[in-house]
Amino acid sequence: MTSAEFAIIAAFLKARSGLIIGQDKTYLLETRLAAILRDHKIAGLPALAEQLRQPGASAVKDKVVDAMTTNETSFFRDNNPFDTLRQSIIPGLIDRRAATRSLRIWSAACSTGQEPYSLAMMMKDHFPILAGWRVEIVATDLSPTVLDRAREGIYSTFEVQRGLPIQMLIRHFDQIEPNWQIKRELRQTVNFRPLNLLEDFAVLGQFDIVLCRNVLIYFDQPTKTRILNGITRRIVPDGALMLGGAESVFGLCDGLAGVPGLKGVYSHAKPSKSPFSQTLPLSAAS
Numbered sequence: 001m002t003s004a005e006f007a008i009i010a011a012f013l014k015a016r017s018g019l020i021i022g023q024d025k026t027y028l029l030e031t032r033l034a035a036i037l038r039d040h041k042i043a044g045l046p047a048l049a050e051q052l053r054q055p056g057a058s059a060v061k062d063k064v065v066d067a068m069t070t071n072e073t074s075f076f077r078d079n080n081p082f083d084t085l086r087q088s089i090i091p092g093l094i095d096r097r098a099a100t101r102s103l104r105i106w107s108a109a110c111s112t113g114q115e116p117y118s119l120a121m122m123m124k125d126h127f128p129i130l131a132g133w134r135v136e137i138v139a140t141d142l143s144p145t146v147l148d149r150a151r152e153g154i155y156s157t158f159e160v161q162r163g164l165p166i167q168m169l170i171r172h173f174d175q176i177e178p179n180w181q182i183k184r185e186l187r188q189t190v191n192f193r194p195l196n197l198l199e200d201f202a203v204l205g206q207f208d209i210v211l212c213r214n215v216l217i218y219f220d221q222p223t224k225t226r227i228l229n230g231i232t233r234r235i236v237p238d239g240a241l242m243l244g245g246a247e248s249v250f251g252l253c254d255g256l257a258g259v260p261g262l263k264g265v266y267s268h269a270k271p272s273k274s275p276f277s278q279t280l281p282l283s284a285a286s
């Protein structure tokens with residue numbers, strides 16, 4: 001493949017999904033796109049580049065975007081964010097929402113669903129008070145393939161062994177040999193929707209908590225800024241954003257600032273808009 005052909009594929013991916021891919025990752029194109037080339041009888045990456053260059057939508061274009069997403073995830077990934085939610089953020093919101101008894105949470109870039117289901121399990125186990133509340137967990141992703149898997153909620157033994165406490169497996173899953181399926185009742189608490197973070201997401205409304213974890217790392221700086229600014233507008237004045245361990249708003253988004261004492265948690269930067277950091281039971285988090 002020539003550098004010009006590589007550049008066509010890279011530009012296509014950046015425009016459609018935000019993914020930045022360097023020429024040293026040609027092997028990634030070869031491995032991830034091999035099945036598409038075979039299924040659509042495309043001679044190789046140069047021929048694919050020619051197809052991607054053509055204007056208009058096509059099934060091949062959609063499949064290329066889907067195949068190039070990295071969907072690595074696990075239940076209770078990194079532990080710390082879920083501890084912070086359980087010990088600090090959710091108790092604070094329960095206090096502050098006592099009158100409306102409603103909570104909205106968005107798992108942006110939810111992959112195969114482990115993140116929103118971890119949240120749903122944790123809330124069911126630790127906050128029985130929420131059973132009488134209107135709690136909405138919206139989970140979105142660009143990739144239709146991972147969303148189908150997430151809705152189905154079926155995981156292999158390997159996947160459930162990664163991060164999921166055994167008691168939670170027993171409580172929240174049905175065994176369907178050789179796999180495990182999230183119980184229907186819990187599956188119904190998560191609303192999975194397709195959504196590209198490069199597009200306008202105002203339609204989702206506003207949220208008390210947004211998890212946008214381990215996806216910004218794939219984007220360039222202007223794209224991160226655009227997405228973070230968009231997310232800022234989706235967060236209620238005393239709401240919170242949680243990013244992945246390798247991500248930050250620093251130097252990217254003036255509208256958000258780190259919440260002191262809560263690693264990876266961000267709230268509206270203007271103190272007048274954000275009672276968040278003052279009203280959180282921060283001590284519980286330490």
Ligand SMILES: C[S@@+](CC[C@H](N)C(=O)[O-])C[C@H]1O[C@@H](n2cnc3c(N)ncnc32)[C@H](O)[C@@H]1O
Nearest residue numbers: 017069072073109111142143196197213214215
């Ligand atoms: C590495 S996974 C992170 C999953 C989960 N948030 C976690 O931390 O475990 C990244 C996800 O971002 C999704 N993604 C990539 N680009 C996207 C975009 N432009 N809009 C929405 N989702 C995107 C991918 O499909 C993938 O499922």
